[in-house]
Amino acid sequence: MTTVQSVVRSMTLLEQVAHRPRGLVELADAAKLPTTTTARLLATLEDLHALRRDDEGIYRIGPTIISLVSTGDVGSSLRALAHPHMVELVGAVDEAVGLSIPVDGVAVTIAQVDAPRAVKAEDWYGTRWSLLGGGTGYALMATWSQSEVDELLDGSSDPGRVRDGIAAARAAGVSWSHGDYVDELSSVAAAIVDDSGRGIAALYVYGPSYRFPDGATHETERRLVEMARRISHAWNARTGRTVVQ
Amino acid sequence: MTTVQSVVRSMTLLEQVAHRPRGLVELADAAKLPTTTTARLLATLEDLHALRRDDEGIYRIGPTIISLVSTGDVGSSLRALAHPHMVELVGAVDEAVGLSIPVDGVAVTIAQVDAPRAVKAEDWYGTRWSLLGGGTGYALMATWSQSEVDELLDGSSDPGRVRDGIAAARAAGVSWSHGDYVDELSSVAAAIVDDSGRGIAALYVYGPSYRFPDGATHETERRLVEMARRISHAWNARTGRTVVQ
């Protein structure tokens, strides 16, 4: 199959900007493109409001991109389907809840519902976490085939630790993470599975580590697992196969 | 300035998909492009995970787009700056809170924090609302110049009603909307302003109309206005001018 060069390059630039907002020359350098070409592509994206440029020449992701992430297809996307359940879960456990899907070996946060009491209410929307780094990834990989896991582990620095995490996740049905992703932040993740039992997304509860003392969180675990089960069920009950999102 | 055709076309297709997920032919038709060209562009976007296609051939927005909306530049974007304040406001008023910015005559929701109790917790992230349709738009336009408002009103069906709404918003400092956008849903909006007093975004509290009886909501109004003021202040206190987002 043949791909369109300028479109691929534009997406690279968008990703670079998302990674870190910068000016023309730095972006050209990062994308390994001539300055002129970069300027033309950036100007096009700016014209479309996909990027915005401030008066210092720094490019940032613009509103067009944000509005692409709309709820146009409520009812068929996992995100829209899970959202009300997530709100309910937040109400039950009084901590923030997130939802991530795996893409190319990383987990992308596609939805987040905060607890009003959240001490540090950070906004992880769109953030990519390594699958190998902690709870979210372990919970997912625990439901995957050995070969899939091996492929991801190929070349990782500490495969033993990851395998232990996966084994623990498989045994417990959930996967804890204490400060693995962010200092002082703990999370419990559970997989949302398709009708073959394969994890297609991870639902997780998170908050400051001090609010998750060992042993005092069985209720949270229980509710998380129950909600993941309900979301899985709702997802698999849809009529017609559609793609995860 | 010259723009890159294929990039513009790709963005059109992305917007069409966001508007309503569809198959190749329908998208080609909607974008007024030859099928072949559309197929090539869609394949490119799919390859980049900007789009996903299910086994029925329906294209949907993919995870790459979602991860573009990241928080890479925490501290300089309005969204990241406002987020913790929004969480606090949710805690105070016990209703959902949203944040929108104006783009090309519409308001795009760039952040949302739900109240755990939300009866129907819908996900408006990325949704575009008309500025002329209700509270959000009135709150913003109340801070804009007459000529800017006139430009937007040019060709609108009921300019008188909008002008009344703007006048009310200017007088009250907030703008109410009861069922204007969505049935049974009420909202109060207040503008977040730059250092010249011009509205750059709208902060709003919303929930089922029955929870907003007239006269029992002064406390909500007060807290909303106070929070909008604080966010405005934080925004204008930043060092270095940056663009709204």
Add this chain to the structure above:
DNA sequence: AATCAATTTCCACATGATGGGAATCGCCGG
């Protein structure tokens, strides 16, 4: 098996993207 719509493959054409070079802008230091 026949029909029809949707999608993919193929390919000749020329348009539209490309990038080198030069001009311009904007800022800073002397």
Add this chain to the structure above:
DNA sequence: CCGGCGATTCCCATCATGTGGAAATTGATT
């Protein structure tokens, strides 16, 4: 006020790259 320098924009010849018509293929429906 004047160079100097990096960043950005303008210009334009070149041709690689994107384009879209036509035909083949797939796949669902009757």
